[in-house]
Amino acid sequence: MNISQLNKVFDNRIRLGIMSALLVNDSVSYNDLKELLQVTDGNLASHLKGLEDSGYIKVQKGFIGRKTNTTYSVSKAGEKAFRLHLDVLEQMIRGTQG
Amino acid sequence: MTEQQETLDTLKDIRNIMDRSSRFLSLSGWSGVAAGCCALVGAWMAHRVLDNAAAGPHSGYEGTDPIAGYNDLVGTGTTASLVQIGLLTLLAAIVSAFLFTWWRSRRQSAPLWNATSQRLTVALGIPMLVGGIYLLKLVETGSFGMVAPGCLLFYGLGLVNASRYTLGEIKWLGYAQLATGLVNLAFVGYGLYFWAFGFGLLHIVYGLIMWWKHERNQA
Secondary structure (H helix, E strand, C coil), X not given: CCHHHCCHHHCCHHHHHHHHHHHCCCXXXXXXXXXHHCCCHHXXXXXXXXXXXXXXXXXXXXXXXXXXXXXXXXXXXXXXXXXXXXXXXXXXXXXXXX | CHHXXXXXXXXHHHHHHHHXXXXXXXXXHXXXXXXXXXXXXXXXXXXXXXXXXXXXXXXXCCCCCHHHHHHHCCCCHHHHHHHHHHHHHHHHHHHHHHHHXXXXXXXXXXXXXXXXXXXXXXXXXXXXXXXHHHHHHHHHHCCHHHHXXXXXXXXXXXXXXXXXXXXXXXXXXHHHHHXXXXXXXXXXXXXXXXXXXXXXHHHHHHHHHHHHHHHHHHC
């Protein structure tokens, strides 16, 4: 049980943050994510794109009035991968402690 | 060793974001204290109205306990002023509770109106709105003794329901309100005292505990 089993896609605080928020909410809007993680547009967009390309999150584009409202939710694969990632992290702590 | 610390920090981050993204955490303990004070003032005003009604010439009630005279109040102006006091108390409590939470969220520079506070409002609002309509109907049909326990029960259910979207401790306040309401069912006619205990005292105690636990060190 070691670092080699950690998912490379989640090797970043912002991506971890995005996944954490999506896992406990049905869907989260782009603006809520930005405010929650306190990151710039460019930064957030590139990490969202990365997660989307990995098939871990789903994007829904919609409108509120005339403004675009993009919301994100976690995919089945994303939830599975993230839970596995948490398991590995947990075991890493247990391993070094026990 | 440092690697372990890093992993722990990562897990802490994850937990923190899960909490902040799904719960509204800026609820201030002072909101509880303020709402409790409003309730006590409201209860005191209602008590005076009942006293006057019992003493008045047209009350039709001759007993010594003004609250036991509830059912003789149907159709008198007393009912209307009691409903008015109740609604005003509710409004004052909501406004003052809102102000303290608004103040706290500004100091934390956290948003006041976002997905989490909206969910909290809906979770608390639905049982209270439905309960409120039901209670007005109770007043209309003259079941005054059931109004105070009804307030406590619907509010308690609302709090338990809303606790998923804010500081989890609020569910204990909900359980306490439910218990107060249920005990009140065994002592119909003394509703005002239970009402003052539940909405007044419990709110103040809860607010002080929450302030002590979550806000003391930020002051």
